[in-house]
Every structure is written in C-alpha cells, then in structure tokens.
Amino acid sequence: MRAREKSDRGVVQSVVLFLGVSVLSGALAAGLAIPFAGLAGFGTEKTAETLQDLPIELKTDPLAVKSKMVAADGSLIATLFEQNRVPVKLAQVAPIMRKAIVSIEDDRFYQHGALDAKGTLRALVRNQSDGGVSQGGSSITQQFVKLSLIEKARTPEEVKAATAETYQRKIAELRYAVAVEKQYSKDEILEKYLNLANFGDGAYGIEAASLHYFSVHAAQLTLGQAAMLAGLVKNPSGYDPTNYVKRSKDRRDVVINRMKELNVVTAKQAADAIRTPVIDPKKVRKDPNGCATGNYPFYCEYVMAKLVDSKLFGKTKKDSEHNIKTAGLTIKTGLDPRIQAAAQKSIDEHSKPTDQAVSAVTIVEPGTGVVKAMAQNRPYGGGKNQTAYNYNTEKSYAGGYGGFQNGSTMKAFTIAAAIQKGFPLNFHINSPPTLDLRSARFSTCDGFTQAGDDYTPKNSTKAGGDMTMIEAARASTNTYFLQLSQQVGLCQVSKVATALGMRNGQTGEPLEQVVSMTLGVGLVTPLMLSNAYATFAAHGKYCTPVIVTGVANAAGKPVGNFGPNCKQVIEEKVADATTYVLNKVMQPGGTGGRLNFGPSDLAGKTGTINDNKAVWFSGYSSRLAAASVVADVHPSARNLIGQTHDGHELGHDVSGSGTAGPVWETALKAALKGLPTTHFTQPDDKTIRGDVKDLPSVTGLSPQDATNKLQQAGFQVEVAPGTVQSGEQAGTVAYTSPRQSEGAPEGSKITLYISDGTNGQQPPGTPTTPGGPGKPPKIPNCPPWNPKYPNCGQH
Template sequence: MRVRERDDRGVVQSVVLFLGVSVLSGALAAGLAIPFAGLAGYGTEKTSETLQDLPQELKTEPLAVKSRILAADGSLVANLYEQNRVPVKLDQINPIMRKAIVAIEDDRYYEHGALDAKGTLRALIRNQSQGDVQQGGSSITQQYVKMSLIEKARTEEEVKAATAETYERKIAELRYAVAVEKEFSKDEILEKYLNLANFGDGAYGVEAAARHYFSTTAAKLNLAQAATLAGLVKNPTGYDPTNNMKRAKDRRDVVLRRMQELNVITAKQATDAIKTPVIDPKKVNKVPNGCANSRYPFYCEYVVSQLLKNSAFGRDAKSREHYIKTAGITVKTSLDPKIQAAAQASINEHSRANDQAIAAITIVEPGTGLVKAMVQSRPYGSGRFQTAYNYNVEKSYAGGYGGFQNGSTMKAFTIAAAIQKGFPLNHRIMSPRTIDLTRKKFSTCSGTTQSFDTYRPSNSTAAQGDLTMIDAARASTNTYFLQLSQQTGLCSIATIAAGLGMYDAQQEKPLEQVVSMTLGVGYVTPLMMANAYATFAARGKYCTPLVVTAVNGAAGKPIATPGISCKQALSPPVADGVNRVLHEVMEPGGTGARLKFGPSDLAGKTGTINANKAVWFVGYSNRLAAASVVADATLPYTNLINQTLDGKKMNDASGSGTAGPLWETAMRNALKGMPETHFVAPSDKTIRGDVKDIPFVTGMSPQDAINRIQQAGFTAQVAPGMVDSEEAAGTVAYTSPRRRDGAPEGSMITIYISNGSKGQPQIPKPPTPGKPTITIPTTNPACPPWHPKYPNCNRR
C-alpha cells in the first residue's frame, strides 16, 4: 500500500505542477475542474522557485539560411549551408500545407493559448504512470520553442539540455511559449514554425522541403504532398521517403485520415490522395552542399579560405565558418566561366587524371589581380587519381599544395632589377657554356652570400658567347643571368620579387638570396607566378590576387570585404623594358616562339628546375596573364622524363615543349574575341640604359685596371682563367660589360685576362725613301680599334 501511495502522490504532484504552469500561462480551460484543493500546497514552493527563475523572453537565433558562391557572371559556384533552408512568408505557403501541419501536430492550435491543456494533462498523467515520458502533448508553439532552443545550441551539453525529456525542460518550454504567444500572433508563430522545422534529408523549412522532394514550391504543394511534409516533422529521418517509402506512405496516410476526421478534407479527397505515390524519385532535387559538390571545387575551396580570413564574419575561424554557412550571404567571385572553361579544355587536351605528372594553370587579369581561372589535371576527391590538394595555391590554407621550384621563370625578376638599375637592354656579358662560380660571393640585402665549394653551372641551350640581355632571355642562358645577378646584386632581385607577391609558398618566408637565385629558388605557385607577371603587363602595377569581389547579406546589404588593392611596384619604364625583353622570347628564335599566336603582343618565360622535376611557362598579354606548370607532385620527386603526361611517356621535359602547350591552348581560347592589344614601347633611355663610360683598361695589368675601374665608380673582379687575345699575356683583354656599352654606376665590371695567343698587330711600315708616297686609307683594316698604343692607327 505504501508503494501505491507514493505512486499516487507522484501523480498528484505532477498534476499540481501542471495546474500551476497552466494558471501561469493562462491556458487552463475554464471547464477543467479536478478536486485536488486539499493537495494544492504539495510541492508548490519548489515549483514557484523554478518558475520565478525562468527567463521571461525567448531569444532566438536568426534562421540558418544557405549561402551561395557565385561566379563573375552570376552563375552558381556552390551552396554552403548547415541547413538547406529558404525562408518564405505564410502567404507563400499553400493553405492546405498549413491545415495539414495543424491537423497532425496541434488540431486545437487556434483555440488554445501557449499550450493545449487537455493534451498536456493527458500526456502528463500517462507519462507519470509509466515512469517516464511516453507521450507528447506539446503545442505547435511549444514545439517552436524547443526547435529554437536546439537551433541556438552550440555545444553537446546545450543540445542535451534543449532535448532532455524532463519536466524541468517542459516547464521552461511553457514559460517561453507564454512569452512567444504574447509577442506574436498565431499566424506569425506558424510561419516561424514552418520555416524552422526539419523535414528530413537535409531540407529545413517547408520551402526547401517542397523544392527537394517534389521540385515545386511551398505555394504549389498539393494535398498529398502537404500531408507527406506534415508527417515528416515528427520523425524527419524515420519518415523520410528517400530512406523508406513504405513508412513515409503510412505516415502520410495517417495525416490524411486525421485531416478527414477533422473535416479539413472530404473522404474522397483523402482516398484519392492515398492512392498517389509519395514521391517521384526523378523529381527529388538534391541541393549540392559545399565545395566538394561544386563544378569548381578547388577554386571554391580557395574562396572559402579567403572568407575565413575576414573578421567581419566572426572573431575566429569556427565562428566565421558557422556564419558563412548559416547567414544566407551571397559571395560574388572573380571566376570567369568562359576563361575557366578555356583553361579546363587545355588541361583536358594535354593531360589526364591518371598521369604520373600533374598539370596546373592559373589565369589572372593584369591591373586588377582578379583570378579568372584555376584548373588542374587531378580532379577533386579521395579516390584513385584524385586529390584534395590545390596545386595552384600556397600551403597557408588547408588544401594548398605549396608550389614547386620555378626554375628560369625567376630570370624575369633579374631582368627587372637590371633595367631598374639602369642596365641597357643590349647589356653584354661574355657568357660561356660553363662558368666557374666556385666560392664566388654575391651581395645580398644583409651582406654577401657565397656559392658552393664547387659550382660550375652550364647553359641548357646552345646560345653562348658575347650576349645581350635580349639574346640571353631568348635562349634562357644561365651563365649570362648568373653574372647579371652578380652585377645587380641579389637584394634588388629579391626586393622586386617580393614586391610582386613572391615568397616561399611552403614556409611563408621571403625567397632565399642564394647565388643560384636567378635560376629558381624556393617553392612558388602558379597563382603567384601568373600574378607577378601580370604586374609587367600592367606596366608595373601590382595587385593583390583577388577571388572574392563582393559579399551581400541575406537582405542584400553589402558586407565589408577586401576589394581590388593595387600599388605601383615598378615604374612603367622598367616594366616596359621587361615586356620588350620577354616579348622577344616569343619571337622567332626564342624559346617561346612556338607558343606565339594571334595579333596581340605576347611575352613570356620558360622555366625548368634541376633534374626536370618541374617545368613552367609563364606568359601574358595586356589582358590576361597565365602560369602553367607540369611537375612531379608525388614524393620522392623524380625526373619528369619517362613519367606519363596525357597518357604518354615523356622523352623530354621543358618549359616550352611540355608546360608551354598547356599555356598556349588556354590563353588562345581565353583571349578569343578580346580586342587586339600591344605593349608600350620602352623609351630610348630604357633601351640605352642609365650608363656611364667604363674607363679604357685594355692592355693594362689587372691591378691597374681594377684601380682605374674603381676610381670611375664601379666595382671590379677578374674572371678566372685566360682568353684568346692579341694583348700581351697577363694583361687585360677586354671587360664585360664592354667599354662601348658602358654600365650603370656601381656595377660589377668583370676583367678578362689575355693569354697572348693571337700575337701583336703589325704596325704599318713607313714608306721606303725614293719611292712614291702611298696614301694611307682613312680606315686601315689591319688596325685594331682605337688603342693608346697605336694613337695614329685608323687615322690619316
């Protein structure tokens, strides 16, 4: 008997508690009378304290709405969402849908207050008698409160608290429900409910559900469709028709019969609806979520990485990610589908996903930094011949591969440094096939650096000898550019490269200033290279790479985001000079000649790293700049030769022959239809250079020559070994640069020593007495150029 008494008292306590809450909410029906007056004081003190502690107002989160990333033309790049939702007004929802949800969830919704006293009391007594919560009795308002609390939850503990099957939570819900009913009308609450509810299979809110299951809108839902959606709310996963068609039909039919019982629909309408299929699988419309489901997954992920850096979206990466996926923002990007398609077509033509080597292309717009295209040979994914790495971008974001060594594409920055220092475009340097730079010192920003104990670099092309800057660029002559970088100093090269956005994409550090810097240094990306060369095309205006051009909130209001950001990194005359030199690379005889197309001016540079582990071509017009790379991206990195590209083994690997065709096909199609453009011709001063005369030292001793050169404001060094010359052995044969070309003040002048192998020129003999005088011609072919030793040679 005592056990029974305790059970009875538990029921009574729950009823009293319910009565207190009911009175508080104003929802107790006037006709509800239960003779518990003698027990009214039982447990009410604790109940009162609980009620007093509850907040008076329900604070809700804004509805989580999917965000969109768009291309430059407005086409969809990707949807980003935690919940696929499209909010609508109540008048945009078919009345039959409203009737269906009310019929099955709370048929007295428009008659009672914050709770349905009858339903709640019935469920409460049953649950207490069973010892746990077996039956619900929540009104639509209470359900809305519960969903709102779950929506606000950010931690597991908060989710548990919002879903705990306890009377304490029920009391809290009731208090909140009272507040909600005071603030909003029944229709307003129903609208919020239908927009917040989970309808299964990733569809939140009635509009998204209508689009997903039926390829229609909430306004056009028919009876059977509305009943299906109304039935889903109770168990979105269990009644999901894409998971279990039979359970979904049974549940839908329950809704239809309930609507018939309530005289919302006729028996015939119910029967006819029951005969219809629940869904047509062909009309189920999945809304792809995230970059992995985008047409442009790598570009999309890079966009998201840039969004996560924007403090306008939150204090940290986690809060920013949540905001981006729930705030319903629209992100406009610089991606140009036409140019992207051109780049992708090139990848498709020249490579395959199952190649051993990878290929990648980035295209940038000069003068804006807008990244127009980003493609690669291996598609996005975790399967065989797929990758999550983006080979075009830096390692500082999760998917970035971090670049490749760039080889001779670095020579463009050496050219810029030389022109900036006043070197003429015809600056000559004696450039043998192999040069000995063992333990040579090159100046850096912090002092000097020294080469290896043994360092004898060679040229990879046949061009050698007394070359100008243009000659050396056309042939990519290593020994020329190594000497030129010594003359300019590595600091100026590094400074220009950094100003054009170049840094080590693996370590996020400045490029290392080493003797071989001009032949390639560090790890750089196609995006970096394309954007740096775009600076030359824009006459020295460097622009930070930009993929996000605008962000608008759900209401269309702009959200602050970094826009186009440019600076004058090089003077226009210097850039014009670089354009002239690199333009010649693509003229007949240049390493890029086979890649030239169309009437517009083009410029570019090849690049090959040691052991052919990566090859590049970077080139541009005034309108677009692109970088293409073919590389081994699988450790341990090996020579590309004998690896497959486009399904075939490579017998050779070069910037012009391997990476070049990828660049040419992409750029040819990307520039199709664009107006013809030409580079600005360099000024006479740029062509001639800002030079001063080099003193005449031919025939002098090395030390005397060094002294004289230094007195003239230059630095000097003696080249190792000796050269063939008519000068006496051990004296100066010539200098590099040549005296006739001059050199910028402070430049390094290299002195070459004669071995005397050609002997001394013959001095013309005076005429024999008694014979007719012979007139010496104005120019004597036997005389050398003017020389202090022979002041009268070549003169009358």
C-alpha cells in the same frame, strides 16, 4: 496493493501539477513569477529558480539559410549550408499545408493560448503513469520555442539542456511560449514554425521540403503531399519517405484521417489522397551541398579558405564556417566560366588524369588581380587518379599543395632588378658554357652568402659568349644571369620578387637569398607566378590575387571590402622595359618563340629546375597572364624523364617551352579569343640604355693599369681568361665588355680582354641569337642625348 496506491498517487500529482501549470500560464501572461512550492513535490525549489532566472522574451537567432557561391557571370558554383532552408511567407504556403500541420500537431492552435490545457493534462497523466516523459502535449507555439532553443545551442551542453526530458524544461518553454504569444500573432507563429521545422532528409523549412520531396513550391502542395510533410515533423528520420516508404505512408494516412475527423477535408478527398503514392522517387531532388558537389571544387575550396582566414565571419575557423553556411550569403567570385573552360580544355588536351606527372595552369587579370581560372589534370576526389590538392595554390589551407621550384622563370625578377639599378638592356657579360663559382660571394640584404666549393653551374642551351641581357634572356643563359644577379645583388632581386608577391608557397616566407636564386628558388605556385608576371603587364602595379569580388548578405547588402587591392611596386618604366625583354623571348629564336600566337603582343619566360623535377612557362598579354607547370608530386620529387605526361613517357626533351609551354599557349590563346588586340608600351630610350657612367679608356694599357683606372672610376674588374686577336700590343687590353662607347652602371663589373698582338679584333664567342653583341634589335647603340660618346656605333 502498494503499486496501486503509488499509481493513484501519481495520477493525483499529475492533476495537481496540471492545475498549477494552468494557473502558471495565466500568471506568466500577467508577467508574474510565482514559486511552485506545494506542486506535488516535483522539484519545486529548482523549478521556481528556473522561472525566476528566465527572461520574459524569447530572443531567436536568424534562421540558418543556405549561402551560395557564384561565378563572375552569376552562374552557380556551389550552395553552402548546414540546413537546407528557403524561408517563405505564410501566404506562400498552400492553405491545405497550413491545415494539415495544425490538424495533426495542435488542432486547437487558433483557440488556445500558449498552453493547450486539454492536451497538457492528457500528456501529464500518461507520462506520470509511465514514470517518465513518453507523450507530448506541446502546442505549436511550445514546439517553436523548443526548436528555437535547439537552434541557438552551440555546445553539446546547450543542446542537452534544450532537449532534456524534464518538467523544468517544459515549464521554461511555457514561459517563453507565453512571451511569444504576446509578441506575435498566430499566423506569424505558424509561419515561423513552418520555416524552422525539420522535415527530414536534410530539408529544413516547408519550402525546401516541398522542393526536395516533390519538386514543387510550398504554394503548390496537394492534400497528400501536405499530409506527408505534416506527418514528418514528429519524427523526421523515422518517417523519412526516401528510406521508409510504408512507415511514411502510414503516418501520412494518419494525418489525412485526422483532417477528415476534424472536417477539414471530406471523406472523398481523404480517400482519394490515401490512394496516391507517398512520393515519386524521380521527383525527389537532392540539393548539392558544398564545394565537392560543384563544377569547380578546387576554386571553391580556395574561396572558402580565404573567407575563413579573413575573420570577417567569426574569430575562429568553426564560427566562420558556421556563419558562412547559415547566413544566406551570396559570395561573388572572380572565376570566369569561359576562361576556366579554356584552361581546363588545354589541360585535357595536353595531359591526362592518369599521368604520373601533374599539370596545372592559373590565369589572372593584370591590373585587378582577379583570378579568372585555375585548372589541373587530377580531378577532385579521393579515388584513383583523383586528389584533394589544389596544385595552383599555396599551402595556406588543407587543400593547398604549396608549389614547386620555379626554375628560370625567376630570371624575370633579376631582369627587373637590374633595370631598376640602371643596367642597360644591352649590358654585356661573358657567359661561358660552365661558370666557376666555387666559393663565390654574393651580397644579400643581411650581408653575404657564399657558393659551395664545388659550384660550377652550366648553361642549359648552347648559347654563350659575350652576351647582352636580351640575348641571354632569349636563350635563358644561366651563366649570364648568375653573374648579373651577383652584380645587381641578391637583395635587390629579392625585393623585386617580394614586391610582386613571390613567397615560399609552403611557409609564406620571402624567397631565400642563395647564390642560385636567379635559376629558381623555394617553392612557388602557378597562382603566385602568374600574378607576379601580371604586375609587369600592368606597368608595375601589383594587385593582391582576387578570388572573392564581393559578398552580399541575405538582404542584398555588401559585407566586407572585397575586390581589387593594387599598388605601384616598381616604376612603370622598369616594368615596361622588363616586358620589352620578355617579349623578345617570344620572338623567333627565343626559347618561347614557338609559343607565340595571334596579333596581340606577348611576353614570357621558360623555367626548368634541376633534374627536371618541374618545368614551367609563364607569360602574358596586356589583358591576361598565365603560368603553367608540369611537375612530379612524389614526396621525393623525382625526375620527369621517364614519367607519363599526356599518356606518353617523357623523354630527354623535357623543357619549359616544349612540355609546360603548350598548356600555357592553348589556354591563353582560347582565353584571349574574341578580346581586342593589345600591344605593350615601348620603354623610353633612356631606360633601354640604362643609368650608365662613363668608362675611362683603357685600351692598350696593361691589365694592372687598366684595373687600377677602372677601380678608381668606381667599377669592379675581372680579366677574361686567354687572349683575343687584336692589333694592340700583346699582353695589353684589347677592349672591354661593356665597351667604352656603351658606358656601364656605377659599381658594375668590367671585363678586360687581353690582346694576343695579332691583327684583327673580334669578340670572344658569338651569341646564337640575332642581333650580335651590343646590337639587340631596335636598341640604339648610344644615347642621343649624351655627346660624350664620340665613337658611337663602333666597337
């Protein structure tokens, strides 16, 4: 008896509440906020407070629309979304779809206002009898409000509040619904609802759902298709036809029969539709989402990392990623599919995913910094012989590997620093096979650094002796460049390298100024190195690497400022003279000689680090610059000798030219195919000769007198060990390096060669490269504008 009384009382309370809500809907429409005192005791005070606090207008966020990333030619790289949605106008939705959703969700939608009184009374009575909220009575307008509030929720608390099964929330939704009905027409509300609704299996909005399940546009939907989609909104996961075919069919048929009851369709139309399959599995279209599903996952992830770092789309990483994936952006990148294909084909020709060693190459456009391609032998993924690391980029994001030591490719920056300081290209330094640098001091930006007490570096090639800068570059002579960097100063080398974008790929800090800096230092990336060399190709104009060339919003308007960001960082003459030297590396007899190809001028430099842990080749034409690396990525960085590369075990001939060089050559050759032939700018004669100072004549003087005289003139002095054949008196100076006729930059080191007193005079050691000491190809032996060298052309 007591239970019966409780049930009756509940029904009465529901009726009273319904009457109150009915009055409320009219009151709200008039813009009033009435207290709910007396409404059957249902949290009246809290409900009144809720209503008082609510604004009378529902402010909705823009629909979450998927963004896309495209290559330079406009082809798709990836789609990016949190909700797969393609908004459409109501006119682009088949009339039968509109009728289906109205029939099953709110058949009196066009007759009632914000509240369907009949449906609400039915739901209230049922819910009160059940002791909770088990049946809905919401109109399409109220459903739109609820979905909008859920869409706006950003925190778990906000989501909980937007979905709480309470009468306070239902009444709050009603107030918003009244405002929506005043603001929009019924067709506009239906359009917004159809674009917002979740249709299951990752499809949001009617257009995306139509394309996903049936591979047709919303305007082409049939009765059976429309009914299936209309049935989904009640329980998108529970009625998902890709997982629950029978359940989905039963729900679809309920919709069709309801449409028949309402005379929306005929009995025959309903029967025919019920006989059709729910979906054709062959036509279900999975929309790829994210970088991993595209053809260029490494490049794509790097783009995303840079966009997030820009803070243009949000202050936090989470906000940035959310906004990028929901704003309907078109992200335009610098990736050139033709050049990317050339790079990847080269990787595939010269390496294999199963190799122990990794191979990578980056191609950049000089003068713009646009990154045209990045390729590597390990494909993207978490499986065997796959990786999530991008071996071309710095460790500025989770997927960035962070680089490898770059070996002798670093010598290019020493060359540029020397030219910048006025050193001539034929500057002579005696370069023995082994150089004793024990406890040697090198100047830095902060003072000095000192070599260890056991540092005696060797040359990796047989070339040596009295060499010029060009000869030493062609042979990659370590002992020459160590001495040159000592004379130039590590600070100058560091400044040039930093200006050209060379930094530690792990930390982003400037490269360390250590004695061996010119032989490779820190950890650098193919992207970093190719872009630095591109600066030489661009006559000293450095451009920040460009991954994103532009971003447009959903309306097609530009967002942010992307594209080339360039500035002149070294003088044109310095860059062109550096290119002149690196071009000689590519000539016959140079370490890059066998990599030269085609009619366009090429310049480049090899690089091999200690214990062969990584080998490099970096080079360029005027149009494209590329850097390739073959390296070990084991945590302990092992020697490449004995590891597999291109399916074969590497022997003792691991080198920049022979191992990494072919990757560079094949990639750049294919990338340049079809492009106009280009030639480098010849540096002016004065730059080639350098900013030199007269050398006083010291031939025939004692070593001490010669040293004093040269030091008084502002030069450093060293005496070469041993003696040379000479007609000068034994124990006196036979000649100097550089020669008196050549002059030398102020403050540079002059080497004295001591005579043995015999007849005949020859330089100590013979370079293995053409041209001979002091006579590099096409370089005049003396400056034509300076008459102070009467013995021009003589030793």
